[in-house]
Amino acid sequence: MSDSDRPDRPGGETGTPPAVEILGRAAVVRPVGEIDIDTAPSLGRALAHALTYVATSRADRIVADCSRVTFCDSSGLNALIAARLQAVEAGATIHLANPAPQLQRLLQMTGAAPLFPREDPA
Secondary structure (H helix, E strand, C coil): CCHHHCCCCCCHHHCCCCCEEEECCEEEECCEEEECCCCHHHHHHHHHHHHHHHHCCCCCEEEEECCEEEEECHHHHHHHHHHHHHHHHCCCCEEEECCCHHHHHHHHHHCCHHHCCECCCC
16 A cells, blocks of 8 residues: 555655644644654655744744644654754744644653643633
């Protein structure tokens, strides 16, 4: 089965990165499906794009809404950590909203959980 046959995969590296939406003072990125070696670069680009909103003061933080992420491997984690480093250099933070249990376990096992404040809806 190719990436284009899988509804949970956005076409790999050449796929469109998740859109960035401004909600209040947050630049929200909503990745969908699997975040792995093929799709992590798209997530990285979306998070970098979100950082431009923070840099222009239209937002004060980035929120990665992970409610539709079905899987995340080390490539996805690396994309999140790289984006976090860029955000910290810019004086911003990246928050995670609604991470699935698999992503939560990955963050806990790697010690990365404290790097990403949670921002779940009330």
